Amino acid sequence: MRPLPPILIVDDEPNMRATIEEALRPEGYSVMGAASAELALEVLADREILLMVTDARLGGMSGYELLREARQRWPAVPVVVITAYATPKLAVEAIRGGAFDYLAKPFAPEELLHLVARCAERYRLVRENHALRSKSDQSVALDQLIGESPKMRELKLLIQTVAPTQATVLILGESGTGKELIAACLHSLSRRAAAPYVRINCASIPENLLESELFGHEKGAFTGAIRQKSGRVEDADGGTVFLDEIGDMSRPLQAKLLRFLEDGSFTRVGGNDELRVDVRVVAATNRDIVGLIRDGAFREDLFHRLNVVQFRPPPLRERTEDIPRLAEHFLGHYCLSLGRPRLRLGKDTQQALLRHRWPGNVRELRNAIERAVILETGSEVHASSLPDFTVEARLAPAAEPLSDRPLEEALSEFERRLIQAALERHRNIGRTAEALGISRHALRYRMQRLGMLAEGVPEDEPVSTGTRSTN
Numbered sequence: 001m002r003p004l005p006p007i008l009i010v011d012d013e014p015n016m017r018a019t020i021e022e023a024l025r026p027e028g029y030s031v032m033g034a035a036s037a038e039l040a041l042e043v044l045a046d047r048e049i050l051l052m053v054t055d056a057r058l059g060g061m062s063g064y065e066l067l068r069e070a071r072q073r074w075p076a077v078p079v080v081v082i083t084a085y086a087t088p089k090l091a092v093e094a095i096r097g098g099a100f101d102y103l104a105k106p107f108a109p110e111e112l113l114h115l116v117a118r119c120a121e122r123y124r125l126v127r128e129n130h131a132l133r134s135k136s137d138q139s140v141a142l143d144q145l146i147g148e149s150p151k152m153r154e155l156k157l158l159i160q161t162v163a164p165t166q167a168t169v170l171i172l173g174e175s176g177t178g179k180e181l182i183a184a185c186l187h188s189l190s191r192r193a194a195a196p197y198v199r200i201n202c203a204s205i206p207e208n209l210l211e212s213e214l215f216g217h218e219k220g221a222f223t224g225a226i227r228q229k230s231g232r233v234e235d236a237d238g239g240t241v242f243l244d245e246i247g248d249m250s251r252p253l254q255a256k257l258l259r260f261l262e263d264g265s266f267t268r269v270g271g272n273d274e275l276r277v278d279v280r281v282v283a284a285t286n287r288d289i290v291g292l293i294r295d296g297a298f299r300e301d302l303f304h305r306l307n308v309v310q311f312r313p314p315p316l317r318e319r320t321e322d323i324p325r326l327a328e329h330f331l332g333h334y335c336l337s338l339g340r341p342r343l344r345l346g347k348d349t350q351q352a353l354l355r356h357r358w359p360g361n362v363r364e365l366r367n368a369i370e371r372a373v374i375l376e377t378g379s380e381v382h383a384s385s386l387p388d389f390t391v392e393a394r395l396a397p398a399a400e401p402l403s404d405r406p407l408e409e410a411l412s413e414f415e416r417r418l419i420q421a422a423l424e425r426h427r428n429i430g431r432t433a434e435a436l437g438i439s440r441h442a443l444r445y446r447m448q449r450l451g452m453l454a455e456g457v458p459e460d461e462p463v464s465t466g467t468r469s470t471n
């Protein structure tokens, strides 16, 4: 076991320091002495201390003042105050001031030893807990990112390389590709891991409140600001701020963020004082940031400031080899959390998962597996327990932002997807035509026009939907 840090004894009487030392050393504790509060503060600033035992009365700065100062600057160090005369009032004052405990003179050495033992135990607990946490954070962080495709390996390598640096990071990727997960990994693999990680969703907070959420406000800054409030960036001091959905931030606030990124300085809403914190910023968006810049909705200078390191988690359809692994991962997770025995993925299910385009990426896959675990009663997940992907494929274009494109082209695309989805379900031209409410002839004509039909397919031949002829 690692040795404990020393105990600091603060007393202006050398005899008293010697007496306490004599009580502690035989028990294996190491002891340091300081003849004044001022000297004690120097020791505290310099090294780790198990606990500080201080006399209430010292020449110069008093024991109570020392207590107050130490509590503020080193809140983790317990302080024991020795009061000269056992008056309840002084004891109360010491405890109120944040003392771990007090000893009234004269005290038996056992009383002191008992107190020290309590502190030592607490210290070991905290240290073990911390070591455990930081160790598991290390591995848990990257383990959570499932995927061994070359693109994912590259991404994980980049996370490991960039996490320990101070670099600002911009994560760009479609919805559900794991941007939030990456941001969390960057924090827990950084040297800031023990400090706070604060996530702010710029899209879910009303525009006029976002600034005060980020930077805080002074009392009376606006209607409803009944008291002063510190900003979330202050909560995150020493740690990481994750600005999610940064593409939705208003232009005026973008200007303030830019200034904040330059040197960590900011002003609360309605305030004059310039405040400063030390945070690392990670930002993400699933919007087309270049388009936003072109349209004047996003400041180009802010983009460059954020874009020191860029992450682009690939969409799931570009790394289909990760689908089985991800599916198994979520299967294990949901079977466990729903208290089900471990299910297997049927062959047809695996095929269906591989064929789907996953517009909602990993989130969509996760939801599909959760649903299947709930629905499935046997020991295997059948394709019938998966969502109707053909319906989703039809919904997908509507969910995409409607951008400027020729009407004819957009309508053809929609028509093609609709027919494709119906074909996948009915697998034969006659039934598909019936389902779409048109004649076979009309369907064939349209398919031909849309380049979906090779020449010379006989009427009720089952249709292969896997490939599409292009012309």
Ligand SMILES: Nc1ncnc2c1ncn2[C@@H]1O[C@H](COP(=O)(O)OP(=O)(O)OP(=O)(O)O)[C@@H](O)[C@H]1O
Residues within 6 Å of the ligand: 144, 145, 146, 147, 173, 174, 175, 176, 177, 178, 179, 180, 181, 182, 285, 286, 362, 363, 366
């Ligand atoms: N590589 C991955 N391994 C395991 N789980 C993942 C992975 N990528 C994403 N997930 C999971 O998928 C879900 C969605 O991920 P996340 O919230 O990070 O997406 P996002 O990119 O932030 O999406 P959005 O743009 O919609 O906010 C989460 O439950 C996340 O844990």
Ligand SMILES: [Mg+2]
Residues within 6 Å of the ligand: 179, 180, 244
């Ligand atoms: Mg997200």
